[in-house]
Amino acid sequence: MWRMNVHDPKEPKINYRTGVTRDERGIESQSQEDIDEDRCADLMITRILSRVIHSRGQAKAAANGRVRRSMIRILKMFLIYATCLILLGAVEVWKITAYCACKKCCGKSDGITASGKNAVYGYVACNWLPFGTTVAIDGIGEFTVQDRGAKSQFGDDKNHIKHLDVYMPTHEQARQFGVLYRKVYIEPKGKHATNQGAV
Numbered sequence: 001m002w003r004m005n006v007h008d009p010k011e012p013k014i015n016y017r018t019g020v021t022r023d024e025r026g027i028e029s030q031s032q033e034d035i036d037e038d039r040c041a042d043l044m045i046t047r048i049l050s051r052v053i054h055s056r057g058q059a060k061a062a063a064n065g066r067v068r069r070s071m072i073r074i075l076k077m078f079l080i081y082a083t084c085l086i087l088l089g090a091v092e093v094w095k096i097t098a099y100c101a102c103k104k105c106c107g108k109s110d111g112i113t114a115s116g117k118n119a120v121y122g123y124v125a126c127n128w129l130p131f132g133t134t135v136a137i138d139g140i141g142e143f144t145v146q147d148r149g150a151k152s153q154f155g156d157d158k159n160h161i162k163h164l165d166v167y168m169p170t171h172e173q174a175r176q177f178g179v180l181y182r183k184v185y186i187e188p189k190g191k192h193a194t195n196q197g198a199v
Helices: 032-088 171-177
Strands: 013-015 020-022 028-030 091-099 123-125 134-137 141-147 163-167 180-186
Touching: 091 171, 134 163, 141 163
Parallel strands: 091 163, 123 141
Antiparallel strands: 013 020, 020 028, 091 180, 123 163, 134 141, 134 180
16 A cells, blocks of 8 residues: 655755755754865865966966066166267257348348357357357258357247258358258267358
8 A cells, every 4th residue: 555755753854955954953954974075165166266366366477577578678778778869969850941141131241140250151050059069960061059040939048949040151042941850969068060061
């Protein structure tokens, strides 16, 4: 005769899905085997997380190392460039124009520069470089600063406008010279200009 299996209330009830045992008083407990399995699982998860965090830390450290090395290379290049500029002088692009000793160009026609010298080819006007400074204009030649110009175009000691005005013997030569933009090298003190250049 078939009979239904009735659970003895004194026997502990086992939840086979979670492995938790509940006794007649409703108190839950786990077997030692289940506890060991949970500990192993926790340990594995901890190790996996540690490896992930460690690998991310290594990747971040490697990236930081690459950035650091790149910054060092850039800094070295900048220092080399700055040293060359200091040793060789400042090389920048300037505006180059020309003038003559006529009244139209200078407002007078005596041919005397601001330094008191007679204007000759090889002299240039610049308001903030000292008289006697030698400048080399790329593709034109070397010149000496012996004249000044209008502050609005050539600046002053506080406003360094990079503009040189080359003296030409005639107004036609000055007109044909036009406006150029060239690299200018300012020679260190102690050197003198050769006063040479293409007209």
